[in-house]
Amino acid sequence: MVAHKFTVDLNKPLVFQVGHLGESYQEWVHQPIVSKEGPRFFESDFWEFLTRTAWWAIPTIWLPVVCWCISMSVRMGHTLSQIALMVAFGIFVWTFVEYVLHRFLFHIETKSYWGNTIHYLLHGCHHKHPMDGLRLVFPPAAAAILCIPFWNLIKLCATPSTTPALFGGGLLGYVMYDVTHYYLHHGQPTNQVPKSLKKYHLNHHFRIQNKGFGITSAFWDRVFGTLPQTKAADKAR
Numbered sequence: 001m002v003a004h005k006f007t008v009d010l011n012k013p014l015v016f017q018v019g020h021l022g023e024s025y026q027e028w029v030h031q032p033i034v035s036k037e038g039p040r041f042f043e044s045d046f047w048e049f050l051t052r053t054a055w056w057a058i059p060t061i062w063l064p065v066v067c068w069c070i071s072m073s074v075r076m077g078h079t080l081s082q083i084a085l086m087v088a089f090g091i092f093v094w095t096f097v098e099y100v101l102h103r104f105l106f107h108i109e110t111k112s113y114w115g116n117t118i119h120y121l122l123h124g125c126h127h128k129h130p131m132d133g134l135r136l137v138f139p140p141a142a143a144a145i146l147c148i149p150f151w152n153l154i155k156l157c158a159t160p161s162t163t164p165a166l167f168g169g170g171l172l173g174y175v176m177y178d179v180t181h182y183y184l185h186h187g188q189p190t191n192q193v194p195k196s197l198k199k200y201h202l203n204h205h206f207r208i209q210n211k212g213f214g215i216t217s218a219f220w221d222r223v224f225g226t227l228p229q230t231k232a233a234d235k236a237r
Contacts, residue, residue, distance in 0.1 A: 013048075015041045018120045019113035026109055029124040030209050038132035041125070050141060051121075052134040055182040061140050062175050069168030076161035083165050090169020091176070098177050099220035103213040130205045136185055137178040147171070173216075180216050203228055 006020040008028065021028055042048045073083055106123035110116050116124075125135055150170065155163045184201045187194070197217075204212035211228040214221050221227040 010039060013040045013042050014125075015117060015121060018124070019115075019117040021116060022113075023111045025111060025116040025119075025124075029120065029128050031128075032130050032205060033128060034131055035129065036131050036133060038129055038134055039125075041121075050139055053137050053139050054134065055137050055179060057140060058137050058178045059175055062143075062171055066168045066172045066175065069164040069171065073161055073163075073165035073168075076164075078161060078165065086162055086165035087169035087172065090166045090171075091173035093166075094170045094173025094177065095214070095216060096220060097170070098173070098215055099213050099224075102215070103224075103226065107210065107213070127205065127209065131185060133182070133186060136182045138174075143174075177216050184215070200228075 005024060006017075006022070008014065008017050008021065010033075018025060018029070038052075040048060041051045070083060070087065073086065074080075078086070102123075108119065110119045120128075125132070129135070151163075151167055154167050154170070158166050180197075181201075183189075183194070184198045187198070189195045189198055200212055200218055201215065208228040211226045212218070212221060213226055218227055
């Protein structure tokens with residue numbers, strides 16, 4: 001008796017379907033559907049609402065938190081030059097976190113029901129529907145939960161007066177990451193730097209999905225050897 005392969009019905013909520021794909025999930029999720037219309041995830045309107053976030057909500061919600069954190073370190077006696085260094089360091093550390101999460105967590109290979117389901121919610125949905133404008137940034141409720149362990153980790157490694165500015169810098173890096181990510185998918189850059197960054201990121205989606213894990217820059221891809229080759233270099237091989 002031949003077992004029939006599971007087929008996802010795109011007209012029904014997807015989240016609890018994709019787990020049934022098993023080993024076929026990786027192939028399915030990396031065949032993008034290029035449409036600005038996003039799929040429905042859940043039957044429940046409440047859970048569906050939580051999966052959709054407009055890009056402008058990210059700076060609106062988190063920039064005041066960034067300013068508040070930085071002001072805490074200022075009130076504890078740090079100079080503006082010290083604050084600037086701490087914020088810059090926080091942003092730099094975020095770029096590394098961004099790379100590590102994208103490479104080792106967002107692109108983990110799964111085949112079990114719950115593994116596929118969680119991966120789809122975390123990042124697979126973005127590769128399947130890369131132009132879904134309401135699922136390009138991280139939902140604020142989930143981000144707020146993740147802020148707690150990140151704050152505690154920084155608190156463990158830093159002093160009480162430097163922790164807020166370092167955390168604020170990391171949070172600012174995250175805001176820059178999310179709005180940049182949205183722009184790379186939906187913006188129309190005219191300057192060379194953002195044009196190159198857009199090409200580099202879309203290359204990750206549509207040509208070489210196991211390389212090019214940076215979003216705000218290709219720095220860590222260069223450091224760790226995951227910078228994708230150009231089409232010209234591929235042809236020359």
